[in-house]
Amino acid sequence: MNDDRTALRERIREANDIVDVVGSYLSLRPAGPTFKALCPFHEDKHPSLVVDPRKQSYKCWACGEWGDVFTFVQKMDHVEFPEALRTLAQRAGISLEKNQKISAGPSKAGMLDVMKWAAARYQSCLLDAPSAEVARDYLGERQLNLGMIRQFGLGYAPDAWEWLVQGALKEKISLDLLEQVGLIAKRNEQKGHYDRFRDRVMFPIRDVQGRTVGFGGRILPSSVVSADRPPPKYYNSAETAIFSKSDQLYGIDLAKQAAAKTGYLAIVEGYTDVIMAHQHGIAQVVATMGTALNERHIKQLKRIVPRVVLVFDADAGGDTGVDRALEVFVKNDLDLRIATLPEGLDPCDLLVAKGPEPFRAALEGAVDVFEYKLQHAWAKHGARGVDGQRQAAEELLGILALTPNERSVKLALMVNRIAQRLLIKEDLIWARLKELRAKRAGSASDRTAPRETPHNPPAEAEAQAAPAETKAGPAPLHERELLELLLAEPALVPRAAVEIAEDEMEHPGLRKVIEALYRLHASGQPADLDHLQGIIDNEKLWQSMRDLAQKGLDYPDRPGVFQKVLERFRERKTLRRKLAIKNQMQDAAPADALELLKKLRDHQ
Ligand SMILES: [Zn+2]
Known part of the structure; x- marks a missing residue:
């Protein structure tokens, strides 16, 4: 029995080349006989992760993480070994158990299975069913071509209450799982299930490896809806262990290769914006799922590219979207830029009307988010002389005060630019920044003075305070x-x-x-x-x-x-x-000293 297990594990290992597997999560660049990628296990700025096809292993020379194809999937998917084994078996088309049906518990693999099944079913409906003509017409009017419809796996959920439910019953697909992923729902009083998506164009949402993890459904304009309770234009499948709206980047699976070449990813708003960009040969484009760019997006994006371009409609400038982007920028080590489109068109309309060039030019000419905000603040307040300058600086400093490291080069550069552009003395800006940070630290915690945080222990602060020109x-x-x-x-x-x-x-x-x-x-x-x-x-x-x-x-x-x-x-x-902690201990009260002693031990 154990021998069987070992043999099966080795078979699965052999069927999953490490370069393919790692390459499905990260973008790899060839480097001699090996491949390199930005390491996902530490904050990596330059590709430190080496994937070696000869040894079928990976190793990060910076943080020391290493392992084989199984440990890699475990770490990336945050799962235990059996789940990783299952994922890789599935990837290679190897069945783990005889007569295995899609009926297992709510494992990630089970959910991925039903998603895959449903995506195929929705798509064949869109492409072949007579009832889907209305959906085909709709996509045709939007100028989306068949190649893209296939590539993005678009589908159609017909205008019926039990189309998916009946299909599942016939093919012995678990209704529980379909309910868990939010494609069907239970009727009242236990009278079976019904389809949640009806008369909608279905956009499969895939993870970075191209696995369908959710769906967005767009209602057709022709759909007969009740006037007093109009359904939402877009509708998503449920948040599950495999799908979280605020993590997802639509189109990431198809964009990551192009992004590795161009060095950046562009973020637009809608599904059709993404697809239309790909259709025009601009493949380094993804969309967030109606949520603002957040830290979790950034974490994913940084595995793929060092630069991100946010695409805004021209009239969206200067609003909270920009402030939010600037906040993300100052808190993260990422080159974040903003592209504005001409004439206030959205990307899809612009591409259809003018072809790829104006859109490409907007992406290439994107301005870094700090510069963008600086220009807007200036445009808004600059005319009001000194008061205006101060107001503009205040808008920027409120966000800059969120920088985690107050002595970073990046912050120094931004302060320097504010000083030059708004004609304010750098000393004054630093002083104001200090005030704002102190205020924040004060409101975050009344007991911890800022100088006790790990980023800023007293000894370092003193070293910093020493004049640079000492002998x-x-x-x-x-x-x-x-x-x-x-x-x-x-x-x-x-x-x-x-x-x-x-x-x-x-x-x-x-x-x-x-x-x-x-x-x-x-x-x-x-x-x-x-x-x-x-x-x-x-x-x-x-x-x-x-x-x-x-x-x-x-x-x-x-x-x-x-x-x-x-x-x-x-x-x-x-x-x-x-040393700093020891110094603090000398004049600390006994109770505090104990706390400091603990800290000291953590540093041994
Ligand atoms: Zn690493």
Whole structure:
């Protein structure tokens, strides 16, 4: 029996190539004999996850996650081994049990099964049934072609109360499962089930791997409805373990390959906007399901692309959508831009009327969300002189105060831009920002002063407060090595920017160089010596940078040394936190001291 199990597991493993499986969740780029992707298990800025087809394994060189095809599915789907086995068996068309019917409990696999069954049924109805002519006409009027209708799996739920229910009974599909996923519902007084979707065009909503997890149904304009209780134009299947409206990105399965090529994904509002964009050869387009862009979307998107373009109608500018987008932008490490369409058309209308070029141009010309908000705030208040400037700054700072790390390069860049554009002194902006943050921290928790948060332990705050121009002693070894590496190999800068904050550099001269490198990187320029030359105007510093770069070039194994240097920075950070806690303990009340002692132990 156990041997059978092992054999079955190995058969399933062999039938699921790791590159295909990982590639169905993440976008992969070939790298020699292996493939690389942005690691989904840590905040990854540069592809650190290596998938090796020869070993059928994956490993992240940054966070250390590794495993095989089973562990990968377990981690990604948040399921136990048996469920992962089931998913992969299904993927390969291998049956786990004899005579297995779709009748098992409410497992994810069971729900996916009935969704797949229903999608096929709705689609064959749309394509072949005489009763679906009205739906075919509707899609034809919207100019959607047959290729797209097939690719997106569109279907039709006919105008009948038991069409799906009867089909399920005939094919022995579990009515319980269909009810759980929200395609049918129970009648009152236990008199069987009825179809929830009637006379609607059905848009299957698929996850990143192309599995149907839900449906959106659009009512046909011709549908006979009661005037006093008009049904909603769009209607969704139920929220389940496999489908959550606020997580989903419509079209992500078909957009991710194109996005890997263009480097960005565009987000529009409607299903037909997405399909029409694909029909015009612009495939890096998805839609949220009627919800604003949220943190969970961002998490998914970051696995695929570093840049996201939100497409707004021209008249939607300056409203809460933009503020919300800016909030997401300041809280997350993501390049978020806004594209506005000409003449207030939605993407679908624009594409039908003018072809792909104006839409493509709008996407390529998208403005970063901060710049967009800055322009709008200025347009709104700028005319009112100094008061207007202050008002515009206030609008921006209210959102900037949400930045998790108050010493990030990104925040510094934004403050700098506000200062330049609104002609306000940078010091004043920082002071106001501090006030706003303190207010927020105060209202979030009355007991915890902001300086006790892990991002800002006292020792670090003091280091930050030290003037940058103090006399430089000899630089600590790990700081010098870091600079040697970064100057010799600029490709390491992005990783360093994630791991090491500028103010972790104790040596003021080296800190200046790091700040310059990060600034270059954040503004999209190469962080190399050539570009540094334009920024560093101190002859002596410049000379020592060249010396450092030369030393860096002599290292036989730069990535290896880099890892060690990162490790040393981490150790130092821990040490500094411990010291800070110890200092606090000296003047803490006994009860608080106990709490601090616990903290200290967590850092051991
Ligand atoms: Zn990782």
